[in-house]
Amino acid sequence: MLIAVGQENSFPWIERDAGIDFNPSGMPVVDKTTFQSTQPRVFFGGDAAFGPKNIIWAVAHGRDAAISIDKFCNGEDVRVRPGPLVNLVSQKMGIHEWSYDNDISGDLRHKVPLKDQVIALKSIKVEVELGFDAKMAFAEAQRCLNCDVQTVFSPPLCIECDACVDICPMDCITFTANGEEKELRGRLSAPAGEFSQDLYISDLLKTGRIMAKDEDVCLHCGLCAERCPTGAWDMRKFLLDVTHAGPACRSQK
Numbered sequence: 001m002l003i004a005v006g007q008e009n010s011f012p013w014i015e016r017d018a019g020i021d022f023n024p025s026g027m028p029v030v031d032k033t034t035f036q037s038t039q040p041r042v043f044f045g046g047d048a049a050f051g052p053k054n055i056i057w058a059v060a061h062g063r064d065a066a067i068s069i070d071k072f073c074n075g076e077d078v079r080v081r082p083g084p085l086v087n088l089v090s091q092k093m094g095i096h097e098w099s100y101d102n103d104i105s106g107d108l109r110h111k112v113p114l115k116d117q118v119i120a121l122k123s124i125k126v127e128v129e130l131g132f133d134a135k136m137a138f139a140e141a142q143r144c145l146n147c148d149v150q151t152v153f154s155p156p157l158c159i160e161c162d163a164c165v166d167i168c169p170m171d172c173i174t175f176t177a178n179g180e181e182k183e184l185r186g187r188l189s190a191p192a193g194e195f196s197q198d199l200y201i202s203d204l205l206k207t208g209r210i211m212a213k214d215e216d217v218c219l220h221c222g223l224c225a226e227r228c229p230t231g232a233w234d235m236r237k238f239l240l241d242v243t244h245a246g247p248a249c250r251s252q253k
């Protein structure tokens with residue numbers, strides 16, 4: 001069953017003896033992995049499952065619930081589900097060439113052009129936002145930080161020449177002695193104060209130091225990988241292919 005409830009959750013119409021447990025706030029008790037309620041044949045997703053979130057979460061819930069429903073209908077354990085496919089592929093094309101646009105743009109966000117106020121205020125039917133033209137849309141897209149292209153570090157290749165430290169425009173790479181995280185964050189090239197963002201810490205290098213990188217400020221510009229004489233840094237595109245409902249998600253295919 002698909003239930004669309006908008007932003008308000010209210011389930012007085014579900015009989016309380018239907019086998020679906022509700023918490024004190026009136027929300028159904030739903031498993032966070034399988035989206036199954038305490039009545040095994042009923043699944044919830046989107047705002048109906050865990051309260052208001054955005055549409056991206058609703059789509060993700062729908063996909064995960066679909067896997068559960070597929071397995072349930074085929075008599076399989078809904079908790080046994082394959083993980084997504086994840087992969088990293090090098091974007092290197094030449095010494096200074098990458099398969100993605102790695103130029104750094106210092107532009108501020110481009111403002112969406114608006115209709116003349118005199119015209120816009122005359123009628124409620126006038127569309128106020130005109131949208132970008134092709135040139136402006138392209139310029140705005142150039143501000144993309146390429147968050148899907150990751151900096152990948154290979155400790156055995158590193159000769160600790162510090163060339164990547166010198167070139168990094170954000171000072172986010174440090175070679176130093178390892179330490180307790182809070183103290184280590186304070187003595188990086190640029191102190192890393194955003195605790196919600198993990199540090200990228202390498203294994204021990206030949207000198208006994210580690211490489212620490214503050215992912216929070218990295219621009220994914222690839223200059224570290226261009227400058228590195230040994231290829232210890234590489235820029236690799238992250239691919240995520242989520243599990244799909246259907247034969248591929250079942251144990252018995």
Ligand code: SF4
Binds near residue numbers: 221225
């Ligand atoms: S990709 Fe750019 S910003 Fe990120 S660590 Fe390398 S040089 Fe620094």
Ligand code: SF4
Binds near residue numbers: 161227230
């Ligand atoms: S430029 Fe390469 S070899 Fe030199 S310190 Fe950085 S990662 Fe190591």
